[in-house]
Amino acid sequence: MREVQVSEVPVQHTRWNTHDFPDAAKVLLEDSQTRKNVQHATNVIQGKRNKVTAELPDWEDLREAGAQVKAHTLRHLDYYLTKFEENCTRAGGHVHWASDADEANRIILGLVRSHGAKEVIKIKTMTSEEIGLNATLEANGVWPVETDLAELIIQLGKDRPSHFVVPALHKNKEQIREIFQREMNLPDLGDQPIDLATAARTYLREKYMRIKVAISGGNFLIADTGGMCIVESEGNGRMCLTLPDVLISVVGIEKVIPSFRDLDILLQTLPRSATGERMNPYNSTWTGVHPGDGPKEFHVVLLDNGRSPILADKEARQTLQCIRCAACLNACPVYHQTGGHAYESVYAGPIGAILTPQLHSMGEGRSLPYASSLCGACYEVCPVKINIPEVLIHLRGKIVREDQATLAGKFSLWNIGMQAAAFLFKDAGRLSMAEHLGQIGQKALVSKNGFIEWMPGMLSGWTQTRDLKAMPEQSFRDWWAKERAPQDKEDAHG
Amino acid sequence: MGDSNSQRSTVLASIRMSLGAPSSPAGIEAEYAAIERSYKCKGTLSEDALLDLFEDRLLEYDAGVYRCSASRIADAVEGILRKRRKSGLAIPAGLSREWLPEGFGFTDATGLDAYELDKTEGLLSSCTVAIAETGSLVLQNADGQGARILSLVPDYHLCVVTASQVVETVPEAFERLAKTSDLPTTFISGPSATADIEMTRIKGVHGPRFLDVLLVIA
Amino acid sequence: MRVSLFITCYNDALFPETGKSVVHVLERLGHTIEFPPEQTCCGQMHWNTGYLREAVPIIRHFVKVYQDAEAVVIPSSSCVSMMRDHYVKAAEMDGDAKLVADVEALLPRIFEFSEFLVRKLGVEDVGASYPHKVTYHASCHSMRSLHLGDIPIRLLKNVRGLDLQPIQNIQECCGFGGTFSIKNADVSSAMLADKVRSVLNTGAEICTAVDNSCLMHLYGSLHRQRTFVKTAHLAEILASGHVGAHL
Numbered sequence: 001m002r003e004v005q006v007s008e009v010p011v012q013h014t015r016w017n018t019h020d021f022p023d024a025a026k027v028l029l030e031d032s033q034t035r036k037n038v039q040h041a042t043n044v045i046q047g048k049r050n051k052v053t054a055e056l057p058d059w060e061d062l063r064e065a066g067a068q069v070k071a072h073t074l075r076h077l078d079y080y081l082t083k084f085e086e087n088c089t090r091a092g093g094h095v096h097w098a099s100d101a102d103e104a105n106r107i108i109l110g111l112v113r114s115h116g117a118k119e120v121i122k123i124k125t126m127t128s129e130e131i132g133l134n135a136t137l138e139a140n141g142v143w144p145v146e147t148d149l150a151e152l153i154i155q156l157g158k159d160r161p162s163h164f165v166v167p168a169l170h171k172n173k174e175q176i177r178e179i180f181q182r183e184m185n186l187p188d189l190g191d192q193p194i195d196l197a198t199a200a201r202t203y204l205r206e207k208y209m210r211i212k213v214a215i216s217g218g219n220f221l222i223a224d225t226g227g228m229c230i231v232e233s234e235g236n237g238r239m240c241l242t243l244p245d246v247l248i249s250v251v252g253i254e255k256v257i258p259s260f261r262d263l264d265i266l267l268q269t270l271p272r273s274a275t276g277e278r279m280n281p282y283n284s285t286w287t288g289v290h291p292g293d294g295p296k297e298f299h300v301v302l303l304d305n306g307r308s309p310i311l312a313d314k315e316a317r318q319t320l321q322c323i324r325c326a327a328c329l330n331a332c333p334v335y336h337q338t339g340g341h342a343y344e345s346v347y348a349g350p351i352g353a354i355l356t357p358q359l360h361s362m363g364e365g366r367s368l369p370y371a372s373s374l375c376g377a378c379y380e381v382c383p384v385k386i387n388i389p390e391v392l393i394h395l396r397g398k399i400v401r402e403d404q405a406t407l408a409g410k411f412s413l414w415n416i417g418m419q420a421a422a423f424l425f426k427d428a429g430r431l432s433m434a435e436h437l438g439q440i441g442q443k444a445l446v447s448k449n450g451f452i453e454w455m456p457g458m459l460s461g462w463t464q465t466r467d468l469k470a471m472p473e474q475s476f477r478d479w480w481a482k483e484r485a486p487q488d489k490e491d492a493h494g
Numbered sequence: 495m496g497d498s499n500s501q502r503s504t505v506l507a508s509i510r511m512s513l514g515a516p517s518s519p520a521g522i523e524a525e526y527a528a529i530e531r532s533y534k535c536k537g538t539l540s541e542d543a544l545l546d547l548f549e550d551r552l553l554e555y556d557a558g559v560y561r562c563s564a565s566r567i568a569d570a571v572e573g574i575l576r577k578r579r580k581s582g583l584a585i586p587a588g589l590s591r592e593w594l595p596e597g598f599g600f601t602d603a604t605g606l607d608a609y610e611l612d613k614t615e616g617l618l619s620s621c622t623v624a625i626a627e628t629g630s631l632v633l634q635n636a637d638g639q640g641a642r643i644l645s646l647v648p649d650y651h652l653c654v655v656t657a658s659q660v661v662e663t664v665p666e667a668f669e670r671l672a673k674t675s676d677l678p679t680t681f682i683s684g685p686s687a688t689a690d691i692e693m694t695r696i697k698g699v700h701g702p703r704f705l706d707v708l709l710v711i712a
Numbered sequence: 713m714r715v716s717l718f719i720t721c722y723n724d725a726l727f728p729e730t731g732k733s734v735v736h737v738l739e740r741l742g743h744t745i746e747f748p749p750e751q752t753c754c755g756q757m758h759w760n761t762g763y764l765r766e767a768v769p770i771i772r773h774f775v776k777v778y779q780d781a782e783a784v785v786i787p788s789s790s791c792v793s794m795m796r797d798h799y800v801k802a803a804e805m806d807g808d809a810k811l812v813a814d815v816e817a818l819l820p821r822i823f824e825f826s827e828f829l830v831r832k833l834g835v836e837d838v839g840a841s842y843p844h845k846v847t848y849h850a851s852c853h854s855m856r857s858l859h860l861g862d863i864p865i866r867l868l869k870n871v872r873g874l875d876l877q878p879i880q881n882i883q884e885c886c887g888f889g890g891t892f893s894i895k896n897a898d899v900s901s902a903m904l905a906d907k908v909r910s911v912l913n914t915g916a917e918i919c920t921a922v923d924n925s926c927l928m929h930l931y932g933s934l935h936r937q938r939t940f941v942k943t944a945h946l947a948e949i950l951a952s953g954h955v956g957a958h959l
Contacts, residue, residue, distance in 0.1 A: 061533040097502040235686035235701030260675040264668040281629035283681035312512035373889025375852040396762025420829030422766040425753040466932025476728035488633035
């Protein structure tokens with residue numbers, strides 16, 4: 001059978017569409033069911049997260065240490081990756097390198113085929129979503145069975161993830177029941193969460209026992225032991241890590257940490273931030289291959305796919321510190337309103353707004369850095385202290401400069417307006433004159449109750465839902481000049 | 495193979511180009527050692543308070559918690575098995591035979607596959623270390639604990655934890671694990687759970703749905 | 713003290729009463745107010761929208777105007793946060809070592825109005841009276857950048873006759889975000905709707921804050937919906953109930 005190349009598979013990898021965020025958001029704001037589900041889920045996790053972080057008097061110390069460990073690792077990423085490779089190989093694992101998604105898919109497909117597998121079991125991994133692995137496998141006659149409950153819901157519902165810890169958070173139990181009834185052929189399925197989970201348990205248990213090849217991601221690659229760590233709740237991870245003969249893990253290069261010991265920070269901050277628990281139900285660590293315990297063959301695919309260029313940007317490098325806890329999504333007031341699909345990317349929310357465009361070298365997702373009011377809630381909760389607002393502004397700076405280098409950008413309304421404003425703000429006399437012009441010019445727009453209810457062009461965005469009080473007839477500086485400055489002059493001379 | 499080497503070179507070259515002049519390994523290790531770790535490492539609780547905290551956390555997960563003295567382990571195991579209506583359990587290699595009460599069937603679990611383990615009534619094991627603050631059991635592939643599959647497939651797990659194995663904090667646990675950090679290791683903090691459906695925590699999706707801990711006080 | 717007032721560009725044009733209130737309160741406490749007429753803007757709008765290079769001359773101008781001030785008081789936490797969080801970075805980006813030094817010398821002398829009263833002057837009771845039901849909206853910059861904590865609440869609690877009602881979900885952004893309110897008008901309006909609901913649930917007649925930017929946003933909707941709930945900057949409340957005060 002001819003091997004179907006990934007580039008022929010009609011799916012965008014990191015981004016699945018090309019709408020601007022405001023347009024994508026507008027559609028989702030109309031979806032009140034999704035908004036309700038998103039707000040319920042994020043409120044629950046946030047409440048739990050706040051409780052379990054408040055009870056740790058050293059929470060800020062943990063954040064600081066985690067940030068320093070991650071920043072240090074990124075500064076010497078090649079050193080730690082090669083150290084990991086050496087130690088993992090010594091322990092019987094195979095380390096592969098993939099510069100991009102196509103290469104990663106090629107490697108994984110090759111490994112799956114070499115074992116003649118027609119089905120593989122998968123643990124939830126956003127990295128595999130990023131590279132479009134499932135579509136590639138399916139196009140080449142291999143069926144990937146998602147074993148994480150949320151990913152199973154997404155897969156059976158032919159949907160996309162909207163949150164990387166709770167990917168199906170946008171669905172309620174009625175919607176899930178409908179999907180399971182249809183796809184698992186269970187017409188009498190109950191609608192309580194326990195019924196749905198039991199259905200999934202039964203459906204999947206048979207597959208774990210039988211399918212011989214598993215694919216996973218990885219939460220942490222451990223350089224000093226050559227080991228890996230997987231953090232999970234359901235136990236499907238443990239099933240996939242121990243029952244099959246072959247395990248293939250696709251992991252972003254930024255996931256490496258220097259030492260096993262560093263998990264003493266990250267296994268405190270990750271569970272508390274991600275699900276609001278003191279510890280998640282199951283964590284697994286292992287090195288390479290261990291006779292009589294787990295797979296006989298273990299492969300790690302180290303994925304670059306746009307990460308290494310981000311290292312060059314000293315301001316934005318902190319983006320790669322992310323440990324995928326999604327606390328920033330839960331805290332984000334914009335995410336609360338739109339949910340994850342508005343970002344049209346595997347990585348949504350605040351981290352998505354900075355990571356997605358950078359993975360594409362700013363070629364895609366250019367509206368995402370503007371999908372923020374810069375409120376700072378994300379930075380406040382990030383367990384590795386990524387200053388997301390700072391990176392957002394930095395990326396906005398890049399976008400503005402790039403746009404200004406084009407004719408369309410240079411003469412855009414935004415640029416002309418901002419250049420004009422900058423001109424005014426450099427000199428008080430000019431600014432004052434502009435205020436006077438405004439006081440006169442607004443008269444056409446001011447209604448008799450003293451408010452502006454309509455403004456033209458892009459400013460109509462304001463007046464669609466908000467009134468604007470008319471500019472007062474006298475500015476503060478004019479009042480001061482008239483009422484107080486003559487006095488000052490007198491005092492000075494008097 | 496040539497292909498994969500070139501991918502390796504490509505990725506490393508891209509990383510190195512981004513990072514600029516590399517530091518020496520000694521420099522890197524020194525920078526790593528200088529990382530500020532002012533988070534709480536050592537526990538402060540008395541042994542009694544520590545064990546009470548551990549018990550509280552386990553009870554929060556709906557695990558069963560029992561206590562006994564070192565000389566009465568087999569009796570305690572018997573009591574728990576009767577309560578759970580078990581006629582026997584699977585056991586890992588290297589588990590102390592003194593822990594096993596008469597009148598029950600204990601199967602050596604070494605080498606059993608998933609289907610066979612699925613048919614057992616549960617697992618009896620020890621652990622490497624336990625963390626009170628988080629209510630966690632840490633099992634490794636070692637005597638009395640066995641391969642990871644043993645504590646995964648059976649629906650019931652009875653874990654014997656001696657008081658000296660309980661530490662307060664996560665960093666203390668990692669100190670205990672430092673010398674065996676390359677072994678297959680599982681941190682178990684309650685029965686499996688998912689909150690994927692409307693944030694309702696449902697227990698026992700995959701992995702044992704029933705967990706009992708026997709705390710052995712010296 | 714000689715206090716140099718930085719009114720901020722938007723307060724100057726849109727909320728001159730806030731400035732007059734600041735003057736009134738500080739003079740009543742015995743301080744002298746200077747108003748450098750050459751002042752313009754802090755540069756935040758340009759900086760936050762990504763016009764980083766364009767913000768630098770605006771920043772340089774601000775630093776020049778206030779270089780010799782004993783204390784600079786600003787009735788806007790977002791402008792103060794721009795200075796504390798970004799001025800040094802902007803100067804470094806421009807490669808201007810002298811500007812970096814001047815900024816670092818000036819920063820310790822810059823205060824938001826309510827933090828000036830409580831942290832610098834040690835005053836929590838300015839002798840105001842304002843017999844209305846009021847709720848306090850915490851702007852994001854005041855919480856997360858300036859860490860004002862409960863400073864505004866303490867000031868409000870000492871205002872005679874003021875019935876202070878706490879607002880729910882105080883940590884959630886009102887949706888203004890400067891140019892965000894235009895670029896992402898729909899999401900901004902959705903966030904605003906939730907915040908307005910929280911305000912209305914308090915039953916307050918007046919919503920106050922230390923930033924007129926948020927208040928302008930809130931009032932835009934409160935007025936459009938004819939709720940007849942008004943907004944007032946904290947300074948205006950603190951200036952009330954004295955002889956010569958105005959609202």
